Amino acid sequence: MVFDYAPFLIEAGKIKEFAKALQLENPIYRDEETAKSAGYRGIPVPPTFMTVIDFWNDRNFYQFFADFLKLNPNHVLHGEQSYEYHKVILAGDTIAAQVRVKEQFHKKGKNFFLLETIYRNQWNEITAVGRATIIEIAEVD
Amino acid sequence: MNRITDFQEGDSLPPIQLAPVTRLDLIKYAGASGDFNPIHTIDAEAEGAGLPGIIAHGMWTMGNLAKIFTPYLEEGFIQDYAIRFKGMVFLEDVITLKATVVEKKQRQVIFQVQAVNQSDKDVLKGDLVFLL
Numbered sequence: 001m002v003f004d005y006a007p008f009l010i011e012a013g014k015i016k017e018f019a020k021a022l023q024l025e026n027p028i029y030r031d032e033e034t035a036k037s038a039g040y041r042g043i044p045v046p047p048t049f050m051t052v053i054d055f056w057n058d059r060n061f062y063q064f065f066a067d068f069l070k071l072n073p074n075h076v077l078h079g080e081q082s083y084e085y086h087k088v089i090l091a092g093d094t095i096a097a098q099v100r101v102k103e104q105f106h107k108k109g110k111n112f113f114l115l116e117t118i119y120r121n122q123w124n125e126i127t128a129v130g131r132a133t134i135i136e137i138a139e140v141d
Numbered sequence: 142m143n144r145i146t147d148f149q150e151g152d153s154l155p156p157i158q159l160a161p162v163t164r165l166d167l168i169k170y171a172g173a174s175g176d177f178n179p180i181h182t183i184d185a186e187a188e189g190a191g192l193p194g195i196i197a198h199g200m201w202t203m204g205n206l207a208k209i210f211t212p213y214l215e216e217g218f219i220q221d222y223a224i225r226f227k228g229m230v231f232l233e234d235v236i237t238l239k240a241t242v243v244e245k246k247q248r249q250v251i252f253q254v255q256a257v258n259q260s261d262k263d264v265l266k267g268d269l270v271f272l273l
Binding site: 017018019021022023025026038041044046048052054055056060073074079131137 | 225
């Protein structure tokens with residue numbers, strides 16, 4: 001079963017905000033000329049920017065959790081995360097991502113979910129693949 | 142400045158020590174990323190979840206760790222970045238980011254990456270493949 005995130009336009013301002021929040025000082029993330037002289041066609045996104053796509057698109061991670069996984073997204077821990085990069089995501093791209101539960105299991109009294117998210121650009125090329133291990137935690141009363 | 146190609150197996154990139162974690166760092170990250178889980182910003186919510194206080198988003202630390210590679214982006218690309226979250230990051234923690242070359246191939250440099258706190262405890266550990 002696959003959950004489709006809404007296509008998400010990568011805005012230069014959002015890249016700048018995200019880079020600034022993480023204090024990534026390289027001007028490549030805010031200045032197109034710098035990015036071009038470094039060999040990019042435009043402003044690239046930082047390595048973990050896919051998380052912005054997950055959370056800010058119009059059919060996002062919160063809906064995926066509530067409607068699809070039937071989990072409270074505030075009652076989970078993030079155990080592992082990996083990204084495989086195929087093509088650089090640039091400002092101006094529109095990324096459509098799909099997330100699926102690859103595996104689900106119960107271990108030591110906890111529920112584990114292995115999620116895989118495939119990010120495709122406007123030419124339907126795979127730009128990145130994200131894999132996450134999410135662990136459900138019990139609510140504390 | 143050094144280039145990635147100059148580093149040999151066993152060498153480390155210059156480590157980066159971050160300023161002590163502040164609530165504002167996490168508020169900014171929450172807004173930028175869209176991850177508004179309140180255990181990262183609101184004390185009462187963190188305590189309600191059984192935590193001693195608010196904790197940084199795991200992805201805040203993973204995003205920060207990328208910083209150790211951003212000076213080398215003209216030289217190549219990150220091809221693979223995989224980490225495991227090993228410990229929680231609290232306010233005032235001082236995080237140090239590290240990367241060591243574990244293997245060098247013709248076009249790939251494989252790093253072990255790590256973020257440790259002021260007690261030298263791993264909060265995040267993993268691997269990163271840099272493609273030249």
